[in-house]
Amino acid sequence: MAATGMHGAPTVKVWMAGLLCFGAVLALSPEWKQQLLRVRVYPYIARRWEFWRLATTLLAFPTISQTLTALVLLYQLRVIERLFGTRRFVAFLFVSSIVGQVLSVAMVLAARFLSHRVFAAVNSIAGGPYAMVFACLYQFHAHVPAKQHVRVLGAVTVSDKWMTYVVAGNLAVARLPAAFVPAAAGVAASLVYSANVAGLRLWRFPEPVAEFTRRWVQPQLVPVPRRRVPALGSHAAPRPQAAAPEAVVAQLQAMFPAAAHERVAQALATTGGDVDRAVSVLLESSSDPAAPNP
Incomplete structure (x- = not known):
């Protein structure tokens, strides 16, 4: 979603x-x-x-x-x-x-x-x-x-x-x-x-500034999502991640032609199918200063 x-x-x-x-x-x-x-x-x-x-x-x-x-x-x-x-x-x-x-x-x-x-x-x-x-x-x-x-x-x-x-x-x-x-x-x-x-x-703000913001400022702005705790005695196996729809993968590959198909699918899987967050993950990786094409 x-x-x-x-x-x-x-x-x-x-x-x-x-x-x-x-x-x-x-x-x-x-x-x-x-x-x-x-x-x-x-x-x-x-x-x-x-x-x-x-x-x-x-x-x-x-x-x-x-x-x-x-x-x-x-x-x-x-x-x-x-x-x-x-x-x-x-x-x-x-x-x-x-x-x-x-x-x-x-x-x-x-x-x-x-x-x-x-x-x-x-x-x-x-x-x-x-x-x-x-x-x-x-x-x-x-x-x-x-x-x-x-x-x-x-x-x-x-x-x-x-x-x-x-x-x-x-x-x-x-x-x-x-x-x-x-x-x-x-x-x-x-x-x-x-x-x-x-x-x-x-360019980014220095790491101490970023760390201070993550530790003291961001928690006041971003609500912490509630984690669902399984009931005692429950032996249900963890639900596997659903495969990303091929149409969504193709759409993201059109936006990031340099990214491999597996990388795009992995970004969608790790973000729970959230397209906006997957794009953010791919964009962050492509803009890494260590990457050849920032």
Whole structure:
């Protein structure tokens, strides 16, 4: 059975809760919202060097409607954390946030030399983690295959992923032109990550940080499943694992052509037939730094 809800996505769960809490607090304090979320590359960044604004603007979206739209989008993008695994996904968010903000500033400064009209339109960067969200959106586009396609009006064929793109477009259009730069920078940052520029795709937080998180933080976010204890005196033999359906194995092999048939079947067997977790296992093994093709 495929994972439902927020199973396997504790980071997205915390992210969504943080956006909701910070959004509610800032909605009650317009002064703090103006101070923390407003970013104008010139003069705040280029002249005053207030780089802290590039970090605080990632905390929340300025309006409740944008926050709710982002929550719907992140819920649909939670599959990326399942594919990457939590440790790699956290590293991906950290890298994409830094690279995305740097590219946002670079794009605005480049616009200043190209056209004063364009510079005036994009100088104010929309508040909110646009770069991180749209970096996840690109990974969703690149790694999550469509399960089915539907013809609309007999001429246009769309996949079952179209609703995710509609929600993302709504989030970006709500703050045009201010949202264009961070959204485009997020996609560019995701491309940089996928290309493994400077080894960014292989970077992880140090092991002590990961161990601390696994030991003290993750147990508070991920409920421990109950284990069924056999009744006393029961001599029933353990139930053998069911063989994975060949159609599911073929679908995963299409996603991971370098993986052997036995490896795909084993991943499905060890995860109890959970396709999302099996994909995560295969993706983790294929992205191992020791592997020839990370």
